[in-house]
Amino acid sequence: MSAAAPRRAPRAGIHPDPSKSWLRRAAPIVRAHRALLITSLALSFAGLIVQVQIPDLVRVGIDEALIARTADLATYVWLIAGLAVVQGVINFLARLYLLRTAYEMEYDLRNIVFAHLMRMSYGFYDRVQSGELMSRATSDIRAVQMYLAFGPSILVQCTIAGIAFALMVSINAPLAVVAMLTMPVIAVLGVRMRKAIFPVSWLIQSRLAAVATVVDENIQGVRIVKAFAAEKRQLDGLATAADGVRWAYTVDARIRSRWMPVMDNLPRLGLALVLLIGGLMVLDGHTTVGTIVAFNSYVLMLQPPFRMLGMIIMMGQRAAASAQRIYDILDTPAEIVDPAVPVVPEPRGEIEFTGVRFAYPDGTVALDGLDLHVRPGETVALVGATGGGKSTVARLAARFYDTGDGKVLVDGVDVRDYPLATLRHRVGIVPDEPFLFSVSLHDNIAFGHPSAGREEVVAAARAAGADGFIRDLPQGYDTVVGERGYTLSGGQRQRVAIARALLVNPPVLILDDATSAIDVRVEQRIHESLHELMRDRTTIVVAHRLATIGLADRVVLIENGRAVASGTHAALLASEPRYARVLASHTEQTEEVSA
The missing domain is CATH 1.20.1560.10 (ABC transporter type 1, transmembrane domain)
Incomplete structure (x- = not known):
C-alpha cells in the first residue's frame, strides 16, 4: 500500500470567539x-x-x-x-x-x-x-x-x-x-x-x-x-x-x-x-x-x-x-469527544448495556431500557423486527452516539471514559451497507491497518471469502474499485468490508447484518472461517438468517428497544412465540425478495 504524504498541520486556526468580526x-x-x-x-x-x-x-x-x-x-x-x-x-x-x-x-x-x-459525530451528519x-x-x-x-x-x-x-x-x-x-x-x-x-x-x-x-x-x-x-x-x-x-x-x-x-x-x-x-x-x-x-x-x-x-x-x-x-x-461543537481523564483497561471483550435509553435526533426512540450482557469470547446473535434497535446497539458500543440514559460498558468501563480511537480499535463494526473507497482492493481492506502487508491482507480476504473473486479480477488486489465500490456486487462489497474489519483484529466484532447480500453457500464458507476467528473474540451478530444465527452461542430477542428473551436458538424456538414470529417474518421477506 502506498504511503500517503504526511499532512502539514495548519499554522494557525480561526479565533474561537464568535462575538468578534x-x-x-x-x-x-x-x-x-x-x-x-x-x-x-x-x-x-x-x-x-x-x-x-x-x-x-x-x-x-x-x-x-x-x-x-x-x-x-x-x-x-x-x-x-x-x-x-x-x-x-x-x-x-x-x-x-x-x-x-x-x-x-x-x-x-x-x-x-x-x-x-x-x-463531528454521527448526529451532526x-x-x-x-x-x-x-x-x-x-x-x-x-x-x-x-x-x-x-x-x-x-x-x-x-x-x-x-x-x-x-x-x-x-x-x-x-x-x-x-x-x-x-x-x-x-x-x-x-x-x-x-x-x-x-x-x-x-x-x-x-x-x-x-x-x-x-x-x-x-x-x-x-x-x-x-x-x-x-x-x-x-x-x-x-x-x-x-x-x-x-x-x-x-x-x-x-x-x-x-x-x-x-x-x-x-x-x-x-x-x-x-x-x-x-x-x-x-x-x-x-x-x-x-x-x-x-x-x-x-x-x-x-x-x-x-x-x-x-x-x-x-x-x-x-x-x-x-x-x-x-x-x-x-462553531458547532463536537458532541462526542475524548474524556478529560481517559481510562484504558486491559482488553477482554466484555460488553454490557445497563438500562440504556436512546433516541435519534429526529425523535425516533431506538432503545428503551435495554439490558444486555455479552461475556468475553461469547458470540451473541441479536434478533428482532426491523426498527427494533439492533443496529443501534452497534452504534452505541462504538460510541457513534451517546446514550440518553443508562450506560454502555466495554471491559467494565463506560465508553464515555475511553479515548475514541482506542474504543473504536477495540470495537470493530461491519455495517449492512459497506462503503468502499475509490482505491485498490488492497487499500480498502487495509484501511484500518495501513501498514499491513499483502500476506496479511490476503489472509483477511480469505477468511472473509473474498480472496477468490479478488484474484479473478484483472489486477487482483491492485484493482481499483469504482466510486463507493459499485463496480462490485453487494455481496462482494460485504466480503471486502468483513475482511477490512478482520484485518484490524478487534477484541469485539459486531456484524450488523453484514452477510445479508451474500449467497447462502458463500455465507456458509465464511461462517466456517469465522467460527475459527471468533473462538477467542467477542462477537455480536445482528442476524436475520438461520445460518447466521447458527454462529451464535446465545440468541437475544430485541423488541421495542428492549431485550425480551435470551437463550439458545432451539430453546427460544420452543418456548418463545415472539421469536418464532420474527424468524417466520424474516423468512417470508427473504422468499419474497428471492422470488
Missing part, C-alpha cells in the same frame, strides 16, 4: 503567513513607486527635450524603458509571493474545516446535508481566501492614488485638487454599494449550496434515479435550484450595473477637468504641456484603483457571507 476571527491565519504576504505587499508597493515615476519622466522629457530642447530625448527614452523592465520584474515577484500566500491560506482553511468535520458541507468546504473557502490574500494587495494597489496625488501636488497643487474632485463621490458610492450587496452575497452562497446538494444527491443516487426513470423530474429539481441562483446573480448584476459604471467613469470626468483647467493654465503660462500630459497619465492611474475599490467591496461582502457560513460549522 469575521476578519478578526480569521486574523490568526493571516498573521501565520505574514512573512510571505508582507514580502508580496512590499514588492507591490515598490512596483507602484516605480510606476508613478514614469509620467514624471515623460513630463520632464517633453518640457526639456521637445519644447525647451535643453536635454537629449534618448536619455529619457532609455530611462523610461529601464523603469518599465524593473517594474515588470518587481510585479512578477510580487504576484508569485501573493499566489503562494493565497494557496497557503487556502490549505490551512481547508484543513481546519475538514479536521473539524472529522471530529444526520442533520446536515452533504452538498451543503461540500459548498462550504469549497466555494466558501475560496471566497474567504481570495479576500484575505488579494484584499490587502488590492488595497496596496489603491495607494497609487495617494502616491500619484502627492506627486501631482508637488508639480502643481491647484491642478492636483482639480484631478481629485471626483474621488470623494466615488468613496460615498462605494459605501452605499457595499450595503446593497451584502444580503445578496449571502443569498448567492446559500443557493449555490442548494445546487451542490441536488447535484451531490443525484450523483450518489444515480442508480435509483435511473431505476425509476426519474431523470426528467430530477433535472426539473436542479433547474428550480439553478433558477434560484440565476435570480440571485441577476439581482447582484443589477446592483453592480447601477453603481459600477458611475464609479468607473467618474475618474474620466476628472480627466476632462484636468484637460480643461490645465489647458487654460497652459494658455495663461501657469503650467507646461508636459505637466498636462503627466497629469493625464496620473488620472488614468487613478481609474484602476477605484475600479478595484468596487471589486474589493464586492469581494468583502462575498467573503463575509462565506466566512459566516464556515463559522457556522466551526
Whole structure:
C-alpha cells in the first residue's frame, strides 16, 4: 500500500470567539503567513513607486527635450524603458509571493474545516446535508481566501492614488485638487454599494449550496434515479435550484450595473477637468504641456484603483457571507469527544448495556431500557423486527452516539471514559451497507491497518471469502474499485468490508447484518472461517438468517428497544412465540425478495 504524504498541520486556526468580526476571527491565519504576504505587499508597493515615476519622466522629457530642447530625448527614452523592465520584474515577484500566500491560506482553511468535520459525530451528519458541507468546504473557502490574500494587495494597489496625488501636488497643487474632485463621490458610492450587496452575497452562497446538494444527491443516487426513470423530474429539481441562483446573480448584476459604471467613469470626468483647467493654465503660462500630459497619465492611474475599490467591496461582502457560513460549522461543537481523564483497561471483550435509553435526533426512540450482557469470547446473535434497535446497539458500543440514559460498558468501563480511537480499535463494526473507497482492493481492506502487508491482507480476504473473486479480477488486489465500490456486487462489497474489519483484529466484532447480500453457500464458507476467528473474540451478530444465527452461542430477542428473551436458538424456538414470529417474518421477506 502506498504511503500517503504526511499532512502539514495548519499554522494557525480561526479565533474561537464568535462575538468578534469575521476578519478578526480569521486574523490568526493571516498573521501565520505574514512573512510571505508582507514580502508580496512590499514588492507591490515598490512596483507602484516605480510606476508613478514614469509620467514624471515623460513630463520632464517633453518640457526639456521637445519644447525647451535643453536635454537629449534618448536619455529619457532609455530611462523610461529601464523603469518599465524593473517594474515588470518587481510585479512578477510580487504576484508569485501573493499566489503562494493565497494557496497557503487556502490549505490551512481547508484543513481546519475538514479536521473539524472529522471530529463531528454521527448526529451532526444526520442533520446536515452533504452538498451543503461540500459548498462550504469549497466555494466558501475560496471566497474567504481570495479576500484575505488579494484584499490587502488590492488595497496596496489603491495607494497609487495617494502616491500619484502627492506627486501631482508637488508639480502643481491647484491642478492636483482639480484631478481629485471626483474621488470623494466615488468613496460615498462605494459605501452605499457595499450595503446593497451584502444580503445578496449571502443569498448567492446559500443557493449555490442548494445546487451542490441536488447535484451531490443525484450523483450518489444515480442508480435509483435511473431505476425509476426519474431523470426528467430530477433535472426539473436542479433547474428550480439553478433558477434560484440565476435570480440571485441577476439581482447582484443589477446592483453592480447601477453603481459600477458611475464609479468607473467618474475618474474620466476628472480627466476632462484636468484637460480643461490645465489647458487654460497652459494658455495663461501657469503650467507646461508636459505637466498636462503627466497629469493625464496620473488620472488614468487613478481609474484602476477605484475600479478595484468596487471589486474589493464586492469581494468583502462575498467573503463575509462565506466566512459566516464556515463559522457556522466551526462553531458547532463536537458532541462526542475524548474524556478529560481517559481510562484504558486491559482488553477482554466484555460488553454490557445497563438500562440504556436512546433516541435519534429526529425523535425516533431506538432503545428503551435495554439490558444486555455479552461475556468475553461469547458470540451473541441479536434478533428482532426491523426498527427494533439492533443496529443501534452497534452504534452505541462504538460510541457513534451517546446514550440518553443508562450506560454502555466495554471491559467494565463506560465508553464515555475511553479515548475514541482506542474504543473504536477495540470495537470493530461491519455495517449492512459497506462503503468502499475509490482505491485498490488492497487499500480498502487495509484501511484500518495501513501498514499491513499483502500476506496479511490476503489472509483477511480469505477468511472473509473474498480472496477468490479478488484474484479473478484483472489486477487482483491492485484493482481499483469504482466510486463507493459499485463496480462490485453487494455481496462482494460485504466480503471486502468483513475482511477490512478482520484485518484490524478487534477484541469485539459486531456484524450488523453484514452477510445479508451474500449467497447462502458463500455465507456458509465464511461462517466456517469465522467460527475459527471468533473462538477467542467477542462477537455480536445482528442476524436475520438461520445460518447466521447458527454462529451464535446465545440468541437475544430485541423488541421495542428492549431485550425480551435470551437463550439458545432451539430453546427460544420452543418456548418463545415472539421469536418464532420474527424468524417466520424474516423468512417470508427473504422468499419474497428471492422470488
